[in-house]
Amino acid sequence: MFEVVYYSMCGSTKRIAEAIAGELGVKAEDIKTKKEPTKDSFLFLGSGCYRGKPGRKMEEFIARNDFKGRSVALFGTSGSGKGDEVKAMEELLKPKGALIRGSFYCKGKAFLFFNRGHPSNEELANAREFAREMKKL
Numbered sequence: 001m002f003e004v005v006y007y008s009m010c011g012s013t014k015r016i017a018e019a020i021a022g023e024l025g026v027k028a029e030d031i032k033t034k035k036e037p038t039k040d041s042f043l044f045l046g047s048g049c050y051r052g053k054p055g056r057k058m059e060e061f062i063a064r065n066d067f068k069g070r071s072v073a074l075f076g077t078s079g080s081g082k083g084d085e086v087k088a089m090e091e092l093l094k095p096k097g098a099l100i101r102g103s104f105y106c107k108g109k110a111f112l113f114f115n116r117g118h119p120s121n122e123e124l125a126n127a128r129e130f131a132r133e134m135k136k137l
Contacts (some may be wrong), residue, residue, distance in 0.1 A: 002135070003038055006046040007031040008057040011029040012077040012108030013048045013120055014099065019124045020044055020075065021077045022097055023131035031057050036064075042101075042134070045093075049078030049085035068097030073134045075127065077108025077119060101137050 002024040006017035017028035024044075037043050045062075047054035054076070072093060076085040083105035090100050104127055107118040119127070 001038065002026050002044065003041040004028045004044040004046070005031055005034050005037065006075075007058040007061075007063070008046075008048050008077075009050070009055065010048060010108065013046050013075075015119055015124065016075055016077055016104075016106070016108075016127045017046050019045075019127040020046075023128040024128035024135060026071045031055075031061050032091045034061070035068070040070075041066075042073070042137075044073045044075060044131070044134070046075035046077075047085050047087060047089065048115050049076060049080075051060040051083045053088040054092075058089065062089065062092045062096065067093055067098065070098055071101050071137070072098045073130070074103040075130070076103075076105045078105065079108065081105065081118075101132055102130065 004021040008014040021028035047058040074086045086105045106123040
């Protein structure tokens with residue numbers, strides 16, 4: 001079973017989450033309403049990048065849940081497209097016992113003016129391909 005949980009302020013990460021979830025045949029869930037992951041699911045976690053790290057609600061979700069032995073794939077969007085938010089989520093998850101199986105990140109819309117058109121159709125296709133690869137694990 002797969003779960004896709006995300007935090008997004010501008011909508012870019014939501015679009016990536018929906019592409020991944022569509023490929024997996026599940027519904028993407030907003031972190032604002034998700035309290036804990038379903039037991040034994042392969043979890044996809046994603047966030048936008050806010051001051052070089054994931055959103056506060058994503059950090060709180062990671063802090064309050066148990067990830068020992070859980071397979072997790074990470075995804076994110078940022079104005080720079082460098083993946084700092086993904087790397088920060090990985091650093092939060094590793095001490096909690098998560099098994100990081102892979103990661104995906106791309107550019108996302110920043111503020112109202114920067115990176116319009118991101119994630120692009122190509123980036124959405126790449127996110128779906130990432131989901132297909134993770135599904136094989």
